[in-house]
Amino acid sequence: MDQDLAAMRSKETSPQQQDAPDAVPVPHLLVPHLVTTAILLDIDGTLLDLMPTPREAFAPPELSRTLNGLLARTSGALALVSGRSLNDIDLIFAPDQFPAVGGHGAEMRLDPDGEAAETRAPPLDKELKRRLATIAKLSPGILLEDKGYSLALHYRLAPHAEKAIYESVSLIRADLPNAPIEVLPGKFVCEIKHSGFTKASGVRELMTHPPFKGRRPLFIGDDVTDETVFAIMPDFDGAAFSVGRRVHGVDGHFDTPSDVRTFLARLLDDQSVAQSP
Structure with a gap:
């Protein structure tokens, strides 16, 4: 792990001691390292507020600017990691498309303009x-x-x-x-x-392909299914953040998806300032 990401770990207190989103390291600590970072994001309950039904989920307009900006700043190493299918993901973020791991690892798309590649996920009987x-x-x-x-x-x-x-x-x-x-x-x-595939298995596969390969992942998730990804972040010298609840072993937490969106927007804006002449 690079020096500042390592500092993020040592600076964080245990999950029980964290009080608020302020416990999450400020975005500028990551700015110098976006060129070596892979940003991995759960969707429902992380990027987007939970709605009464799955079909009511929507992406706020300003989120498109943030995600596309981070996609460019990371040279394509930004991916959505969700239990939703790639088709559902695309409907929510239309007309944008992003690299993604869908269906808890059942589907994967490495390039925003590429085709989905299913990964050993037979249909249920x-x-x-x-x-x-x-x-x-x-x-x-x-x-x-x-x-x-x-x-x-x-x-x-x-x-x-x-x-x-x-x-x-x-x-x-x-x-x-x-x-x-x-x-x-x-x-x-x-x-x-x-059985046999999870979000973690999907992320492991994702991290073997360019532009993700060799980068240090930053993963943000909220639900029980995201805990498999939290658990493998140390294998990649990565960092993990939970949303809405404190999870043992993560590097920090956010209270709400709105806090996550604010964090990502600040991350993009700080990077833009850092790279301006």
């Missing part, structure tokens, strides 16, 4: 999806999202159904003890996917 889909009938407000390689049950509009959803999923899994599936708990969502 049709009969399994049919059985899981019946869980949505437990209560009004449970929304079913079929991603092909995974199936998500969103219950932000029916929080009372959380226990029943997980009990039903457990019963189905008990009937299929050898099925290669994994249950991912998230913020008001229960997602069932094939």
Whole structure:
């Protein structure tokens, strides 16, 4: 890790001692190193505020300027890392496209203008999806999202159904003890996917390709599924930041997605000033 990123780690207190977004190192500490940094960003709950339903998520107009600016400053080493499919990601950020790891590592795009390359992510068995889909009938407000390689049950509009959803999923899994599936708990969502790929496996693959290869990643995420990426940041001498909650072992935290967007905008603006004649 370079000197300033190392200083970021030593300067941070334990997660229990962090009080506010001020505990996150100020952006200018990273400015001299954007040419050697890979910026990796979760979307929902990190870049974007959580909405009642996944389809209501939207990217604020000013975020486009920030992300495109950072993409240029890092020579293309900025990627979105999400449980959403690449198609969903593109719909949210349209007309912009960014390098991305989608579907918890099931899909990857290395170049903003490139094609998606699926990475060993077979679709869920049709009969399994049919059985899981019946869980949505437990209560009004449970929304079913079929991603092909995974199936998500969103219950932000029916929080009372959380226990029943997980009990039903457990019963189905008990009937299929050898099925290669994994249950991912998230913020008001229960997602069932094939085992064998995660956001972390997707990031590991991403970091083997230019322009990410050889850079030190800066990852920001909020949910349980992001913890697999937090855990591998030391392998790349990288830094990790959580959003909305304090996670053991990360370098700092933000309170809200708005704080993340402000951080990134300041990072871009400070870099622009540093590079001006």
